[in-house]
Amino acid sequence: MKEYYRDLQSVCTAIGPLNERAMEEARARQAMLAKPPGSLGRLEELSVQLAGITGHIFQNLKHKHLLVFAADNGVAEEGVSSAPQSVTLMQAINLTRGKTGAATMASHFGAQLTVVDTGINGQVPACGIVNEKIAWGTKNLYLEPAMRREQAVASLLVGVNTACRAAAAGADVLGVGEMGIGNTTTSSAMLAAFTGAAPETVTGRGGGLTDAGYEKKLAVIRTALQKHKPDPADPIDVLAKVGGFELGAMAGAFLGAAACRTPVVIDGFCSMVSALCAYRLCPGVRDYLFPSHASFEIGSALAAKELRLRPLFDLSMRLGEGSGCLLAFEILSAAAAVLTHMATFAEAEIDDAYLADIRKGDAFTPGVRA
Numbered sequence: 001m002k003e004y005y006r007d008l009q010s011v012c013t014a015i016g017p018l019n020e021r022a023m024e025e026a027r028a029r030q031a032m033l034a035k036p037p038g039s040l041g042r043l044e045e046l047s048v049q050l051a052g053i054t055g056h057i058f059q060n061l062k063h064k065h066l067l068v069f070a071a072d073n074g075v076a077e078e079g080v081s082s083a084p085q086s087v088t089l090m091q092a093i094n095l096t097r098g099k100t101g102a103a104t105m106a107s108h109f110g111a112q113l114t115v116v117d118t119g120i121n122g123q124v125p126a127c128g129i130v131n132e133k134i135a136w137g138t139k140n141l142y143l144e145p146a147m148r149r150e151q152a153v154a155s156l157l158v159g160v161n162t163a164c165r166a167a168a169a170g171a172d173v174l175g176v177g178e179m180g181i182g183n184t185t186t187s188s189a190m191l192a193a194f195t196g197a198a199p200e201t202v203t204g205r206g207g208g209l210t211d212a213g214y215e216k217k218l219a220v221i222r223t224a225l226q227k228h229k230p231d232p233a234d235p236i237d238v239l240a241k242v243g244g245f246e247l248g249a250m251a252g253a254f255l256g257a258a259a260c261r262t263p264v265v266i267d268g269f270c271s272m273v274s275a276l277c278a279y280r281l282c283p284g285v286r287d288y289l290f291p292s293h294a295s296f297e298i299g300s301a302l303a304a305k306e307l308r309l310r311p312l313f314d315l316s317m318r319l320g321e322g323s324g325c326l327l328a329f330e331i332l333s334a335a336a337a338v339l340t341h342m343a344t345f346a347e348a349e350i351d352d353a354y355l356a357d358i359r360k361g362d363a364f365t366p367g368v369r370a
Contacts, residue, residue, distance in 0.1 A: 004164035005259070008153065011160050011252075012282035014259040018052030026051035026339060033338070034348040037359055042312070046290070046335035053263050053288055058340045061263075061333040064111040065171035066102065066322045067162055067253055068095055070129070071119030071245035072137035073182035074146065075224075080185045080217040082208045085137075088181045089122045095179065095321065096128040102177060102321035109326055114166065115179070118158055119245035132158045134245050141189065141224045145241045152240035152248055156281075159252025160259070167260035173332055175265040175292075176253045176274070177322020180246045184297060187273040189221045189242035191299050193230040194276060195306060202299030204269075204318075235280040243277075250274035255281065258288035263332065265290045265325040266309075268318060269297035276303050290332060292324035293317050 005011045026048045031037065038044060051057050070092040076085045095103045095115045106113040116130045121137035134154050138146040147155075159176075166174055184206035191202045199221040205214055221242075228241040239248050251274040257264035266275045266289055278285045291304060294311040296318040304311060312331055317324055345352040 001161070002165060003161050005157065005160050005256070008156060008281065011255050011259050012284070015255065015282055015284040017284065018049070018287050019055040020052070022055045022057060023048050023052040026057050029057060029339060032344040032346070033342045034345050034350055037355065040338060043331070043335040043338060046332060047339040049287070050263055050332065050336055051339070053261055055261070059172070059336050060340065061172040061329070061336050063170050063172045064109070064175070064329040065166045065173070066106055066111055066113045066175040066177060066325055067166060068102065068113065068115045068177045068179055068322050069118050069159065069246040069249040069253070070115060070179040071117070072121035073180055073186055073244045074138045074140035075142055075185050075220060076182035077140050078142050078216065078220050079213060080220055081182045081206055082213065083181050085121060085181050088179055089120050089124065091179050092117065092120060092129055093125070093127050100321055101319050102323040102326060105323060105326040109330060111326055111329060112171070114162070116158065116162055116249065118155055118249045130162070132162070134158070138244055141186065141228070141242050142220045145228055146186065146243055147240050147245070149236060149240045151245070152236050152243065155239070155245045155248025156252035156255070159249035160256035162249070163253040163256030163262070163264070164260050167257065167262040171262060173263045173265065173329060174253070174257045175267065175322050175325025175329065176250045176271055177267045177325060178246045178250055178270050178320055180244055183244050183246060183270050185217055185221060186242060186244040186247060187270045188299055189224055190238055190247065190277065191273050191303055192221065192225060193238045193242060194232050194280065195302060196232070197302060199225070202302055204297040204299065235277050239277060247274045247277070251277040251281070254278040254285055254289060258285045262288070263290060264288055265292050265328045265332070267292055267322045267324045268295035268320055269300040269303070270320060271322070272300055272303040272307070276306050279307055290328060292328035
């Protein structure tokens, strides 16, 4: 498989600012569309951001591609998840069979789905899963750092190059999801490390835990942070000490998408923490990100706040797998369709002079708000 980038510095250098000319043209066209100013709310903002990313005002987000990175986490040995570790492999396989929640939605919406093994603890049968295995699961972060620094970098580059390959193959928009038993523990640990937040304020029950299981999960995270002391100023150190291979690959996928000027959607809690990791590595990536849903996991709100991003919807979801991305794809597609196909006042043969006073000091149109 083609490698587009072999080092992270080159990736970050390739991430440029949004195209201001295209964004201004998109705003100007929004102002001409036959509707009250700002009446489509965030759809208008999304269309302007999409134009800034791609450099095109008129676009059709026809080719939607969800990337799901799968890996096992050694910390699962500590009983921090209600599900056995074997579920990672089985659900990764079921994703390729169209049998999981996200796979069902991908089929329903006509989105392409790619599953990437970055560290499943087991032999993966030939079933369409892309083999990018770094190791057979991470180490148990309760006892030792989750991975070596070079493995953390490798996981990031897997994500970078996976996203770049998808973009090169024609993806108009990418989504980034995960499959990995124990990864709400690693995500909570990373978020606590990045922000200094107390573990109990960013740790939920994941797929479901008893009270005793939840207390054990908190104790594991506290111990790992105290023992390994991940450096919040060094995202790779945080990833290596308390993260996971799938989290690193997701962070890399956000960077790769941005480097290829491709819109990319964040899923839930784990995906949001990975996006934060990408942002700490390269702040410019933020302009290319679209948060899908407000995850039910309690740490998600803090991660979104750190990124200064507002999720598009809240359905109390906490499945993972990139499920939120698939719903967000349709919202982004609608935003692009309106800007591309909706009639202007002139085309609709409507005199818009009645809006002159409303447009003065406009408090509705994106980019004009006080």
